[in-house]
Amino acid sequence: MRQSPRHRQKLPWPILAIALLAVAFILSPFIGLLWRTPWSKFTDIVMKQEIRDALWLSLKTSLMTAILCVIFGVPLAWLLARVNFPGRRFIRALMTLSMVLPPVVGGIALLYTFGRRGLFGQYLDSWFGIRLPFTTTAVVMAQCFVALPFLVLSVEAGLRQLDTRFEDVARTLGGSRWYVFRRVTLPSIKPSLIAGLVLAWARALGEFGATITFAGNLPGTTQTMPLATYAALDSNPESALILSLVMVAVAFSILIALRDRWLGRADQGLAL
Numbered sequence: 001m002r003q004s005p006r007h008r009q010k011l012p013w014p015i016l017a018i019a020l021l022a023v024a025f026i027l028s029p030f031i032g033l034l035w036r037t038p039w040s041k042f043t044d045i046v047m048k049q050e051i052r053d054a055l056w057l058s059l060k061t062s063l064m065t066a067i068l069c070v071i072f073g074v075p076l077a078w079l080l081a082r083v084n085f086p087g088r089r090f091i092r093a094l095m096t097l098s099m100v101l102p103p104v105v106g107g108i109a110l111l112y113t114f115g116r117r118g119l120f121g122q123y124l125d126s127w128f129g130i131r132l133p134f135t136t137t138a139v140v141m142a143q144c145f146v147a148l149p150f151l152v153l154s155v156e157a158g159l160r161q162l163d164t165r166f167e168d169v170a171r172t173l174g175g176s177r178w179y180v181f182r183r184v185t186l187p188s189i190k191p192s193l194i195a196g197l198v199l200a201w202a203r204a205l206g207e208f209g210a211t212i213t214f215a216g217n218l219p220g221t222t223q224t225m226p227l228a229t230y231a232a233l234d235s236n237p238e239s240a241l242i243l244s245l246v247m248v249a250v251a252f253s254i255l256i257a258l259r260d261r262w263l264g265r266a267d268q269g270l271a272l
Helices: 013-036 039-046 049-082 088-100 103-114 121-128 136-161 165-172 177-188 190-205 209-214 225-235 237-259
Strands: none
Touching: 013 237, 039 049, 039 237, 049 088, 049 136, 049 190, 049 225, 049 237, 088 136, 103 121, 103 136, 103 209, 136 190, 136 209, 165 177, 177 190, 190 237, 209 225, 225 237
16 A cells, blocks of 8 residues: 555654754753652651641642632633633733743732732731731732633633534523533533643642742741752752652653643643
């Protein structure tokens, strides 16, 4: 049987070599991390109370952040994809801006907005006695600030690529807007939604700059795994190595587990 031109194409060795260099560049730091990890002390360090507290806080706050991103991000993504309203380009640019800004800038902005003397924080403090900085709530707020755009832009891309004829048919059959959204739209964009959710969770799990600026580094309250790793780098480098490895293992395991089931099925141009 005659092969197609695509099958007869020779292996592009120059492109392959450049691609392998890129993979090696990304992979080599992880190999170095595995090489320097003091495996004999792994269990003792991981079982320390402060390390377990930091890991639990990271998992708890990142999951809360992912849920909040879905609650607030999906409606925003739907508006950006389906409704032509004044300021739509500005809001989309704002989402992109949050992705490319240094996280510490976001932390400073949050501090001077919701801090005790901030734009809104001063009224929260004087009227309701609510002080957000240096609390676990501040950790979630910092994570949401940097993670929300990942879900919004992912879901928006899925909605833009979705064939709306199925939604139109459901409406002509008597389905309400909420029913059509819940039973037709959401199942149709599930790969994009799951991809955005995982990206938002992973970004929240690894958040550092905005968290330490707005929430501080208080053990048991705001010290997440990235902050604990940074704190251990000066006093106990071996602990920093092990904490880094734990974070890599947790994030990589989740991404690999979901890649083929959800992320690999997203046909809206989304990829990790």
